[in-house]
Amino acid sequence: xxxxxxxxxxxxxxxxxxxxxxxxxxxxxxxxxxxxxxxxxxxxxxxxxxxxxxxxxxxxxxxxxxxxxxxxxxxxxxxxxxxxxxxxxxxxxxxxxxxxxx
Numbered sequence: 001x002x003x004x005x006x007x008x009x010x011x012x013x014x015x016x017x018x019x020x021x022x023x024x025x026x027x028x029x030x031x032x033x034x035x036x037x038x039x040x041x042x043x044x045x046x047x048x049x050x051x052x053x054x055x056x057x058x059x060x061x062x063x064x065x066x067x068x069x070x071x072x073x074x075x076x077x078x079x080x081x082x083x084x085x086x087x088x089x090x091x092x093x094x095x096x097x098x099x100x101x102x
Contacts, residue, residue, distance in 0.1 A: 003053055005060035014061045016044075016053045026053040028061050028079070036094055037065050038073035058082040062089050071095075 003025070005016045009032075016026040026044035030037050039061065044053045058079055065072050071094040074080040083089050 001051055003051075003056040005056050007061075007064060014057050016057050018048060018051070018053065026057055028057040028076070030061070032070070035071060036073055037061075037068075037070045039076045039079040042076050042078040054078060055082065058086075062092060065092055 002019055003016050004018075004020070005014055008015050012030055012032070014028040014030070015024045017023065018025045024045075025048040027042070028039055029041040030039050032038075042054060042057060044057075062072065062083070066089075070092075072079075072083070072089075072092040073094045074083055083093065
């Protein structure tokens with residue numbers, strides 16, 4: 001099974017398709033600024049779950065964020081969990097520059 005992922009900026013999401021089919025098998029919605037990309041929702045078709053579609057979405061989106069020098073805010077539970085299991089992407093996570101003082 002081949003998963004193809006593309007960024008669709010006008011829709012503010014990454015889309016995954018399986019084996020060249022036109023039907024979208026999964027999406028990762030985002031909000032993007034010049035410095036940050038926040039992943040807010042990920043959804044994979046029920047018939048495609050467990051087949052690597054979500055992982056392909058995450059890996060492609062995060063690789064593109066790295067290439068664009070963007071920090072990542074993973075508000076989506078899927079992205080947060082995926083990054084926690086893949087330490088090679090944890091350096092992308094956004095961290096507030098201000099410290100809370102007591």
